[in-house]
Amino acid sequence: MSPSRKSSFIDPFQPREIRRLVGEFGSPLLIVDCERVRRQYRELRRALPGVDLHYALKPLPHPAVVRAVLEEGGFLDLATTGEVELVARMGVDPDLCIHTHPIKRDSDIRDALKRGVKVFVADNPDELRKFVPYAQTAEVLLRVSFRSPGAVSDLSRKFGCDPESLLALARRARDLGVKVRGLSFHVGSQAPDPGKHVEAIEACARLLSAARRERLGPCDTLDIGGGFPIDYASSAPSIGYFCKPIRAALAKLPKRVRIIAEPGRYIAGPSAIGVASVMGRARREGRWWYYLDDGLYGSYSGQLFDHARYPLESLKTGKHREPAVLAGPTCDSIDVITENILLPELDSGDLIVGRAMGAYTWASASEFNFFPRATVVSVNLTPGDRGSVMRLDH
Numbered sequence: 001m002s003p004s005r006k007s008s009f010i011d012p013f014q015p016r017e018i019r020r021l022v023g024e025f026g027s028p029l030l031i032v033d034c035e036r037v038r039r040q041y042r043e044l045r046r047a048l049p050g051v052d053l054h055y056a057l058k059p060l061p062h063p064a065v066v067r068a069v070l071e072e073g074g075f076l077d078l079a080t081t082g083e084v085e086l087v088a089r090m091g092v093d094p095d096l097c098i099h100t101h102p103i104k105r106d107s108d109i110r111d112a113l114k115r116g117v118k119v120f121v122a123d124n125p126d127e128l129r130k131f132v133p134y135a136q137t138a139e140v141l142l143r144v145s146f147r148s149p150g151a152v153s154d155l156s157r158k159f160g161c162d163p164e165s166l167l168a169l170a171r172r173a174r175d176l177g178v179k180v181r182g183l184s185f186h187v188g189s190q191a192p193d194p195g196k197h198v199e200a201i202e203a204c205a206r207l208l209s210a211a212r213r214e215r216l217g218p219c220d221t222l223d224i225g226g227g228f229p230i231d232y233a234s235s236a237p238s239i240g241y242f243c244k245p246i247r248a249a250l251a252k253l254p255k256r257v258r259i260i261a262e263p264g265r266y267i268a269g270p271s272a273i274g275v276a277s278v279m280g281r282a283r284r285e286g287r288w289w290y291y292l293d294d295g296l297y298g299s300y301s302g303q304l305f306d307h308a309r310y311p312l313e314s315l316k317t318g319k320h321r322e323p324a325v326l327a328g329p330t331c332d333s334i335d336v337i338t339e340n341i342l343l344p345e346l347d348s349g350d351l352i353v354g355r356a357m358g359a360y361t362w363a364s365a366s367e368f369n370f371f372p373r374a375t376v377v378s379v380n381l382t383p384g385d386r387g388s389v390m391r392l393d394h
């Protein structure tokens with residue numbers, strides 16, 4: 001890399017850079033660091049060698065993140081026609097994509113097939129029947145449910161077939177002429193420990209070999225889903241440590257089984273920060289209330305929907321700090337980000353930064369009260385062109 005290139009590298013999370021980007025693009029901002037996306041991808045690759053990583057677009061459906069994952073040799077996990085269209089517009093090879101929504105309209109299946117995506121997920125007989133007209137091209141992963149009441153979001157409650165009913169479902173697929181490519185599961189996002197993954201891998205290994213013995217389909221793929229945890233206000237185990245028992249469980253699978261995973265949060269979460277500005281302030285009951293231009297109806301929607309607590313800080317530093325309240329911009333009383341944060345005295349225009357805000361934040365933001373969603377700016381777009389910035393317009 002030439003020295004001039006190197007000097008143009010943006011460390012987007014340095015206070016000076018944050019101020020510069022807000023100066024250029026306004027506030028509120030979501031700053032996505034593609035270099036960090038690549039690093040997260042590589043760390044997970046190292047923790048799960050031999051596992052093909054399909055980035056799940058749901059937590060942050062941004063072209064720059066998709067591009068960074070693909071440049072690292074990654075794959076994609078799509079769930080809606082909107083996501084299918086996003087990657088189609090980018091010219092992504094559909095063979096790199098799977099469609100993993102367990103419940104689909106016929107149009108969802110047709111739209112994905114039209115774009116060349118062929119692998120789908122199903123978890124019940126009615127869903128399998130939808131594939132009969134497309135049995136020549138489409139194939140399915142059968143999603144198995146493993147309940148995890150401990151997970152922050154237990155995705156096996158809403159979706160998945162009981163392990164006990166799985167072989168009957170696979171027989172149904174054979175009778176309908178629908179090809180079963182393999183099995184999938186998702187133990188729930190931000191998993192507290194790898195125990196559920198291990199239990200699910202071991203159960204799926206038994207089910208896959210039973211299904212192969214009965215010749216119920218190729219059954220040569222196991223999709224271990226997402227759920228890989230990251231640091232928030234409280235920290236998570238390192239990914240290498242978290243994945244160690246998962247590696248051990250996967251090592252016992254037959255070599256011909258292709259293993260894939262669908263990480264979303266792990267790739268996107270740490271790769272972005274949210275930046276909001278103080279719009280105004282008021283002294284109420286002995287405390288400063290600072291009203292920001294982003295809140296629970298915006299990027300901080302993850303506090304409600306995803307139960308996340310983001311590490312927050314003020315860019316202004318000061319020796320004297322006192323308990324304060326950070327509120328969102330809307331006229332709704334629940335729109336309060338935190339009621340107890342130590343801050344120096346702030347004024348209009350001062351910036352508040354939330355870390356680890358890439359996943360399930362901007363993606364679930366609304367424009368309630370007509371406060372616009374944060375502008376998404378991605379930096380360090382490719383390893384060879386580190387200084388450039390892309391703005392996502394909607």
Ligand SMILES: *Cc1c(COP(=O)(O)O)cnc(C)c1O
Pocket residue numbers: 056058059077100101186188189190225226227228262263264265266
């Ligand atoms: C949301 C989702 C993911 C991503 O999960 P993370 O916990 O963010 O890694 C993967 N696969 C499916 C089917 C999902 O619904």
